[in-house]
Amino acid sequence: MPGLNIGIDLGTSTVTAFVEGKGIVLSEATAITYDTFHNEIVAIGNTAMDMLEKAPDSLVPVKPIKSGVISDFSATAEILSTIVEKVCKNQIFRPNVIVNAPSCVTSPDRKAIVEACCAGGAGKVSVIAEPVLSALGIGLSIEHPHGVMVIDLGAGTTDIAVITMGTVAYATSLKVAGDDMDKSIRQYIRREKDIDIGLHSAKKIKHTVGCAYRRSEEIEMSVTGKDHLSGMPKVFSISSNEVYEALKDHIRAILNGIQDVLEQTPPELYSDICNEGITLTGGLSKLPGLDKVLTKKLGIKVTRAADPEHSAAKGAGYVLKNMKALEDHGYSFRAKEYTE
Template identity: 40%
Template structure:
């Protein structure tokens, strides 16, 4: 009987990616669980549960157990993790060692919750790695060198901005403004501007299809269905990509300010490195059209989107499985920072 493979988990607000050593990413599912309220039984986890969001009968609820990058519903997170770990490792006698990715601004209490949820879900031992570090490794940056790199990781619930050198985070900031907040901004805009009520899924679809944060060469538009707030009846409105830019303005400005403030706090030698190496963007949120152009134009530093941006964090978490044996009891880079604070 083979020993259980080590597992890397990118536990995101929007999706969970699981990496199995030797196999790569084997699971990529939305972080949603559906349960029967009457019995408390978990019905579905992942994609099937996501299809139920916003359209369930009374006894079934679809929950997103992670909010803004941290666990908001401990019990559900644990059950979702257990379901996903079972999916990838099957039923084996040995429990896997698991490394889980966390936002860089996480508190010790939140950290503990992630470790406990992992252990409860069937891990033998849980290690943590900071999201921007994992993202950098996944984007193919050699973080062991004394050379400064800046990573802007925009996920579903948090945007993590970090300057990395010598395998550690030199300066970082984590804000709870990312993909979800962009969707919320679209919902608010549609309400304010068009008196139209649209759901989260529709907003997400608009973001992917016509969303942009930097002027497009040609304005695109799409028809959006929703409920008219004046009549209460369904209505279709045509929305353009330049309108989306207006809708995104506030959250995007907050992300830009954070990038700026991290750069301001970074030692000059490393800023020089970053202007040579450029800024690397990872995470699903970085795929909104024009994000790289916007950062380039506002900072004057060449910005590129990592290949396979959505899986960068999971890939990096997976690659760091190789150094599990060197990790001093449980945390990579986190313990060093704890002593500094």
């Protein structure tokens, strides 16, 4: 195929580009800000994300991917176009793109991803289920008749998948993930302390003192919010166990989702998973203790991948390099789809 081959991890919070021969070349927030008065784009990526909840009324920051699927087509195409331009610079041919999608994506949503990539400047596009890409990015061997379970915990979805022979055999995509947890932390603080905080602060709390279990030695942090009644600034302290209280229902929902997929999994694949364990990827897998809690509740070893946010982008890089070889060996990714 002439032209540059690039892999794009189109995430709810972050879009990451992988270029064949170079590795991960850029990572930007999946956000765009419009100036509604002058009808123009004022920021794309991290700068646009910084404007969320902070922009004046004339500027509208948009996060165009919701739960792993496109909710705003033209905003997504604009972001992809910026990424493609930055990566391809003076290339004559349009690049071939490998892009991810949640494993349970509907066919119109999958088509929208292909079309947004093409509108953003891609030539041929191949959409592959995110857990398949993540598994390849981690270096798991998935092309054999052997069950592998990968759970991708992102901002918008928790994608739980059993993979065998290069494709997803059983999967579910939960809408419980990092963004929902941020909202629950914000609600908890409003309910328990009568203080309002924004989603940026809630996310920072999750990253700093977030925990998937009740810690015996608590950690705390200090946060500035706004007193709900007086409207005055208020500095307060929040502990890891309070954050656990805010997150525990989500952790239970993730556990239930995994148990549901394991229940549907036939015994031979199930026993492979019990022997090999389960791998967590995606940024939310960094929530302290999540791997240990799941190991204890499921009775199956659960491990977090190294560099979990980049598993899918690295997997796209692997596919760019090895797709032909895999096809030659009789394995093809059935989730693959080309537009001509």
